[in-house]
Amino acid sequence: xxxxxxxxxxxxxxxxxxxxxxxxxxxxxxxxxxxxxxxxxxxxxxxxxxxxxxxxxxxxxxxxxxxxxxxxxxxxxxxxxxxxxxxxxxxxxxxxxxxxxxxxxxxxxxxxxxxxxxxxxxxxxxxxxxxxxxxxxxxxxxxxxxxxxxxxxxxxxxxxxxxxxxxxxxxxxxxxxxxxxxxxxxxxxxxxxxxxxxxxxxxxxxxxxxxxxxxxxxxxxxxxxxxxxxxxxxxxxxxxxxxxxxxxxxxxxxxxxxxxxxxxxxxxxxxxxxxxxxxxxxxxxxxxxxxxxxxxxxxxxxxxxxxxxxxxxxxxxxxxxxxxxxxxxxxxxxxxxxxxxxxxxxxxxxxxxxxxxxxxxxxxxxxxxxxxxxxxxxxxxxxxxxxxxxxxxxxxxxxxxxxxx
Ligand SMILES: *Cc1c(COP(=O)(O)O)cnc(C)c1O
Numbered sequence: 001x002x003x004x005x006x007x008x009x010x011x012x013x014x015x016x017x018x019x020x021x022x023x024x025x026x027x028x029x030x031x032x033x034x035x036x037x038x039x040x041x042x043x044x045x046x047x048x049x050x051x052x053x054x055x056x057x058x059x060x061x062x063x064x065x066x067x068x069x070x071x072x073x074x075x076x077x078x079x080x081x082x083x084x085x086x087x088x089x090x091x092x093x094x095x096x097x098x099x100x101x102x103x104x105x106x107x108x109x110x111x112x113x114x115x116x117x118x119x120x121x122x123x124x125x126x127x128x129x130x131x132x133x134x135x136x137x138x139x140x141x142x143x144x145x146x147x148x149x150x151x152x153x154x155x156x157x158x159x160x161x162x163x164x165x166x167x168x169x170x171x172x173x174x175x176x177x178x179x180x181x182x183x184x185x186x187x188x189x190x191x192x193x194x195x196x197x198x199x200x201x202x203x204x205x206x207x208x209x210x211x212x213x214x215x216x217x218x219x220x221x222x223x224x225x226x227x228x229x230x231x232x233x234x235x236x237x238x239x240x241x242x243x244x245x246x247x248x249x250x251x252x253x254x255x256x257x258x259x260x261x262x263x264x265x266x267x268x269x270x271x272x273x274x275x276x277x278x279x280x281x282x283x284x285x286x287x288x289x290x291x292x293x294x295x296x297x298x299x300x301x302x303x304x305x306x307x308x309x310x311x312x313x314x315x316x317x318x319x320x321x322x323x324x325x326x327x328x329x330x331x332x333x334x335x336x337x338x339x340x341x342x343x344x345x346x347x348x349x350x351x352x353x354x355x356x357x358x359x360x361x362x363x364x365x366x367x368x369x370x371x372x373x374x375x376x377x378x379x380x381x382x383x384x385x386x387x388x389x390x391x392x393x394x395x396x397x398x399x400x401x402x403x404x405x
Contacts, residue, residue, distance in 0.1 A: 008026070008038075009026065025037045025041070025043070025361060027043070030056070030057025030058060031056075031057055031058055032058075032059075032380070032382075032383075032384065032387070033045045033057075033380050033383040033384065034057075034387070035366065043361070043364050043365060044364065044365045044366070044387050044390060044391035045057070045366050045379060045380070046360075046365055046366055046367050046368075046377045046378075046395070047368045047377075047378060048378045048380055049259060050368060051196065051228050051254050051255060051340065051378035052254045052255060052259055053258060053259050053380055054231055054232060054255035054258050054380060054381045055258050055297060055301070055380055055381065055382055056380035056382060059297075059382075061296045061300050062259070062293050062296050062297060062300075065292045065295065065296035066289065066293050069084060069288055069292035073288055074288060075284075075287055075288065075289070076288065077283065078281060078285065082288045084288045084291035084292040084294075084295055085286040085288065087291070088103075088291045089101040091295065091298055091299070091302075092252075092264065092298070095237055096266055097246045097250075097266075098250065098266035098267055099267070099268050099269040099272070100269055101264055101265070101266055102117075102267075102275065102285070103263070103282070103285040103287075103291070104253070104262075104263040104264065104265065104282055104285045105261050105262060105263055105282060105287075106253055106261060106263050107141075107142050107225075107228075107251065107253035107254060107263050108141070108142025108144045108147045109142075109253075109263055109285075110227065110263035110264055111141045111142050111144075111147045111150070111190070111225055111227070111251050112142070113275075114225075114251050114265050114267075115146055115147070115188070116146075116275075116279075116280055117271065117272070117275050117280070118188035118221045118249065119131060119133075119188075120274045120275065121187075121221065121271055121274040122188070124274050125219075125274075126184075126219065130186070130187050131185070131187050132166050132183070132186045133150060133167045133186075133187055133188050133189075133190060134167075134168050134169075134170060134178065134181060134182060134188070134189045135151070135152060135167065135168075135169055135170075135189070135190045136169060136170060136171065136172040136192075137169050137170065137171050137198075138153065138172060139151055139152040139169075139172065139190075139191065139198055139225075140152070140153070140195070140197035141225050145157070145163070145164060146164045149163045149164050149167055150167055152169050168181055172191070172198070172201060172203070172207075173204055173207045175207050175210040175211070175214075178211060178214060179210075179214060182214050182215075182218050182220065183218060186218050187221065188221040188222070189211060189214075189215055189220055189222055191211065191222075191223070191224065191225065192224070192225045192226075192229065193208065193226060193243055194229050194234065194337060194340065196228035196229070196340065197228075197370055197371070198370070199342060199373070200335055200336040200341065200342025200344075200370050200374055200376060201335075202335065205243070208243050208245050209244070215248075222248050222249075223247060223248065223249040224238075224240055224247035225251050226239055226240070226250050227252060227253045227254050227263070228254055228340065228378075230250075230252040230253075230254070230255060230256065231255035231298070232301040232306060232307055232338075233255060233310075233338055233378070234310070234337045234340060235307055235311045235338040236307065237301070237302055237307070242337070248268065248271055249265060249266070249271065250265070250267070251263065252264050252266065255301070255381075256297065257290055257293055257294045257297060258293060258294070258296075258297035260293040261290060262287075262291065262294045301381060306382060309382065310339050310381050311338065313381075313385070314338050316385060316388050316389075317341050317377060318334055320388065320392040321343055324392070324396045324399055325343075327396075328396075328399050328400065330349055331343045331344060331346065332344045332346045332347075336376075339377070339379055339381055340376075340377075340378055341376070341377040342370055342376050342377075343376075345373050350372070351373065352372075352373075352402070353370075353372055353373055354369055354372070355402050355405075356369075356398060356399065356402055357369055357375065359398035359399075359402050360395050360398040362398065362401070363394040363398045363401070364394050367395065
C-alpha cells in the first residue's frame with residue numbers, strides 16, 4: 001500500500017461513513033489553547049474538543065503520563081487489575097461522594113452502565129415493576145440505543161426499530177410535571193446538572209433540590225450525568241458540589257481523560273453491590289494508558305488555583321461577550337456556569353448559531369454550538385487570559401461579518 005494520496009477533506013467523503021459533516025479545516029498540531037491546521041493557519045480553541053480538552057492540547061503533565069505509561073504496559077483486560085486504574089479510582093472516591101468506581105471508555109458507556117445498574121438495583125430490591133426511568137426533554141446522554149432513548153430528543157432515537165421501554169421524558173426545570181409522573185414504580189431519574197447539548201440550561205435550585213426529594217420519597221435513584229459538567233468545568237470538581245445536591249450515581253467522561261478516551265460511573269457501595277460478577281463489563285474499561293492520563297488530568301485540575309481560575313475566566317468571557325453584545329445586539333442572553341458558556345441568539349438570528357461558528361472559524365477561533373440558537377464556549381480550564389482576549393477579538397470580527405451579511 002502506498003501512502004502517496006492526498007489526505008484532505010475530500011478524502012473524508014470518499015472513505016468515511018457520512019454521519020458527520022466536518023469542517024474543511026484539518027488541524028494537525030495543538031499547544032495549549034492554540035491549534036494549527038495543514039496550511040499552518042493558527043486558531044484559538046474555544047471549543048476544547050467539545051468540553052474534553054480540559055487542559056488544552058499537549059499539556060506537559062498529560063504528555064509525560066502518556067509517555068511514561070506507554071513504555072510500561074498498555075493493556076491487560078479486566079481479568080487483571082492495574083495500578084493506574086486503582087490509583088485513579090482511589091482519587092475519584094476520595095474526592096467525591098462515591099465509594100465505588102466502574103471504568104468505561106466514553107460518556108455513553110458510563111451512562112449505559114449507570115442505567116443498567118439502576119435497573120438491576122430496582123429489580124433486586126423491589127421487583128420487576130420498578131423499571132421506569134424518567135429523564136428530561138432536550139437532555140443528552142450519548143448515542144448507544146439505551147442512552148439515546150433516555151436522551152430528550154426523539155429524533156436521535158427514531159428509526160432504529162423498537163426502543164428500550166419504560167422511559168418517560170418531562171420538562172427540565174418543571175418540578176410539577178415530574179411530581180405528576182414519578183411514582184413508586186420509578187427506578188431512576190437521570191439528569192444533567194446543567195444541560196449542555198440541550199442549549200446550556202442551568203437547573204434552578206428549587207428544581208434540583210425538588211428532584212432529589214421526589215427521588216427519596218419514591219425510592220428512586222438520582223443519576224447525575226456529569227459527562228460534560230464534570231472535572232472542573234463549572235468551577236467545582238463536579239457540578240453537584242455547587243448545587244448542594246448529592247446524586248446516587250454520577251457519570252463522568254469527556255474532560256476526565258483530557259483528550260484520551262475514558263469514562264467512569266461513580267456510586268455508593270450499597271448500590272454498586274448489585275453489579276455482581278459477570279453482570280456488566282467492557283474490554284477496554286480501566287485501560288492503563290487511559291487511566292494514567294486521566295490520573296494526571298485529575299491531579300492537575302483538582303487544584304484550588306485551577307478551579308478558582310475557571311471562575312475568573314468565566315467572568316472574562318461573560319464581560320467580553322457582553323461588550324460585543326452592546327455593539328452588535330445579537331445575544332438575548334449569555335448563560336451557563338464556569339467555562340461552559342452559551343450565548344443565546346436574539347430572535348433575528350434564530351437558527352443561525354452555525355453561521356457564527358463558521359464565521360468564527362474563518363477569523364481563527366474555534367467555537368461550538370448547542371442547538372441551532374446557542375453559540376457555546378467550552379475552552380481549556382487553563383486557557384491563558386491573553387488567549388481569551390485575542391479569541392474574543394476574533395469572535396467579534398466574526399459577529400461583525402454575520403451581522404453585515
Ligand atoms: C457528550 C455527552 C455524552 C456522551 O458522551 P460520549 O463520550 O460521546 O459517549 C453523554 N452525556 C452528556 C451530558 C454529554 O455531554
